[in-house]
Amino acid sequence: xxxxxxxxxxxxxxxxxxxxxxxxxxxxxxxxxxxxxxxxxxxxxxxxxxxxxxxxxxxxxxxxxxxxxxxxxxxxxxxxxxxxxxxxxxxxxxxxxxxxxxxxxxxxxxxxxxxxxxxxxxxxxxxxxxxxxxxxxxxxxxxxxxxxxxxxxxxxxxxxxxxxxxxxxxxxxxxxxxxxxxxxxxxxxxxxxxxxxxxxxxxxxxxxxxxxxxxxxxxxxxxxxxxxxxxxxxxxxxxxxxxxxxxxxxxxxxxxxxxxxxxxxxxxxxxxxxxxxxxxxxxxxxxxxxxxxxxxxxxxxxxxxxxxxxxxxxxxxxxxxxxxxxxxxxxxxxxxxxxxxxxxxxxxxxxxxxxxxxxxxxxxxx
Ligand code: NAD
Numbered sequence: 001x002x003x004x005x006x007x008x009x010x011x012x013x014x015x016x017x018x019x020x021x022x023x024x025x026x027x028x029x030x031x032x033x034x035x036x037x038x039x040x041x042x043x044x045x046x047x048x049x050x051x052x053x054x055x056x057x058x059x060x061x062x063x064x065x066x067x068x069x070x071x072x073x074x075x076x077x078x079x080x081x082x083x084x085x086x087x088x089x090x091x092x093x094x095x096x097x098x099x100x101x102x103x104x105x106x107x108x109x110x111x112x113x114x115x116x117x118x119x120x121x122x123x124x125x126x127x128x129x130x131x132x133x134x135x136x137x138x139x140x141x142x143x144x145x146x147x148x149x150x151x152x153x154x155x156x157x158x159x160x161x162x163x164x165x166x167x168x169x170x171x172x173x174x175x176x177x178x179x180x181x182x183x184x185x186x187x188x189x190x191x192x193x194x195x196x197x198x199x200x201x202x203x204x205x206x207x208x209x210x211x212x213x214x215x216x217x218x219x220x221x222x223x224x225x226x227x228x229x230x231x232x233x234x235x236x237x238x239x240x241x242x243x244x245x246x247x248x249x250x251x252x253x254x255x256x257x258x259x260x261x262x263x264x265x266x267x268x269x270x271x272x273x274x275x276x277x278x279x280x281x282x283x284x285x286x287x288x289x290x291x292x293x294x295x296x297x298x299x300x301x302x303x304x305x306x307x308x309x310x311x312x313x314x315x316x317x318x319x320x321x322x323x324x325x326x327x328x329x330x331x332x333x334x335x336x337x338x339x340x341x342x343x344x345x346x347x348x349x350x351x352x353x354x355x356x357x358x359x360x361x362x363x364x365x366x
Contacts, residue, residue, distance in 0.1 A: 005311055006066035007038045009091060011045040012286025013296035013355075020298035020359030021070060021305040024325075028309070028318050029365045030243040039066060043099065044074025044092040044286075045083045054095030060102045063279075067256045067310040069099075070305055071281035077288040100141060105271035105279055106171070107178045108139040108250065109307070112237075112257035112267065117330040120341045121262030124234060135240035136186065137257055138179040139211025139250025139269060143171045146247050167202050167246065169208050173276065176212040179244035180219050189220045189241035193229045193249055205246060207272075226253070233257055258283055265297030265338045268304040270311055278312050280304040297336040299326055302362060334361055 007014040007022065029036045036234055041062045043055050050277035054074075063069050075092040083092050099105075114122055114132040122129055122234065148164035176192075183190045192209045206223055213221040224232070226249045232239065233256050245253060258267050261276045267283040284301030290296055302322060311317040333349045341347045353361065 001313065001317075002035045002037065004037050004039065004065070004067045004322055005308070006041045006063045006069040008043045008069060008071040009046075010043060010074040011076055012288045012291040013186050014044075014074065014286055016072075016291070016296050016355050017282065017298040017301040018070065018072040020355060020362075021072075021301040023359050024322060024362055024366070025305050027142060027366050028321065029246040031321070031366060032315070032318050034315075034318070039042045041069070043071070043095040044080065045076050048083055048086070048090070048092065049096060052105040054092050055098040055203050059095075060099065063099060063103060066277075068277060068308045070280045070301075070308060071181060071279060072301060072315075073284065073286040075280065075286045075288075081288075085351075100271060101280065103277065103279065104142065106140060106142040107163060107175050107272045108137075108141040109182070109253075109270045109272065110254045110258065110267065110283055111135070111269075111303075111307075112137065112254075112261050114237075114261045115266065115330055117327075117328070118262050118266070118339055120175065120345050121339055123262070124237070124260055128234075128236065130238055133237040133240070133260075135237065135257060136182065137250055137254040138175065138182065138242055138244045139249075139254055140167075140171065140175045140220070140246045142230045143167050144247035164201065165246075165274040166250075167201050167204060169204065172205050172208040172214055176209045176244060178272065179242050180212060184216070184218045187241040188218060189222070190230070191222050191224050191240055192241050193224050193226050193245040193253065194250075195226050196223070197225060201246070209244065220297045229253060230256060234260060234295040237363060254283075263297065263338045265300055266303070267293075267300050267338060268307050269348070270307045270310065276312050278308060282309040294335050294356065296355050297338050298355050298359050299336075299362075302326065302359070321366055322362070328365045329358070329361045332361075334358065 009018045009040040025036050041059050113134045145165045146164050150163040152161040194205045196202040196206045264284040269283050271279045306319040309315040
């Protein structure tokens, strides 16, 4: 199969971790007979340096022509980088919001999976971890509070500010359908998280999710209030399969879910629209503190490439091969610095490796 992949290497560790993911994709192409073609796209700080803009029209057109985009990460150190002296809409992060909007990427998927080999990195108690957990947060990405009308104004001599949280039924329905479709490929359970005891937008959310659920009698639906969900994520994370939620609740809960797995360097993500197109990227940022040192963990980016194969190209076998290779490397005790056992834990069978070594080890085990 011919696949056109837009590649945004970005800033900081972005170019280092993307190179490893491309290396793995090339090895998958050779093994399974696919032709991955790459189109390099500028975005973020490197685009500001080259063009004065974090995301040019040409970059958006390149992304639109691709079947999928693989992104490293963008941004720099806000205290020292000259990019952060620019107005907000000219900074690196404006590129990320711009591309999500231009490509209508309304569904953000973040798996939070605890690798049994990395139990030692999980901050939860052993009895809570049990046999590990494996959940996926499905966050609505282009509506709600972050895109609603907002204003700061003076009323009767006092400054006040407001934001608005609006969803229409179509926006809720399309993300709910994505969640139920994905639950069918997993353990067939959707937990829809809202604040229906207080918010009108949540009551509409719950009603539309129930309508969608009627077409998926094989998938179990439960509703959970967001405050309870925040508690359950650390009390009993095993209960979750797919968590479906709106933009701000998803922003907060997905960070909480990622922290209980131990390292941000292991967590992939995908942002999808109504077509098969997707933007795939690690959950972490550009990690300016370790950029250029050759120690960043490339696994989240490699797992993001595996998600791309699964969701955009329907290549389940190929995605499984990447995930199995990562499991073997972890079984054999190889770790980047961020997933080394905590001080005081047994590290006798553990070997620390750098970014390119980790990529090579995964390629060898494909
Ligand atoms: P960060 O995720 O870049 O770093 C947080 C910590 O995690 C750092 O100690 C870093 O070294 C570590 N870390 C992150 N990824 C790692 C990896 N693959 N391997 C090993 N360690 C890793 O978050 P931050 O410091 O808050 O942000 C840095 C920059 O990244 C900022 O400019 C921010 O705006 C940007 N950012 C970009 C994205 C994106 O491109 N999607 C997402 C988040 C933050």
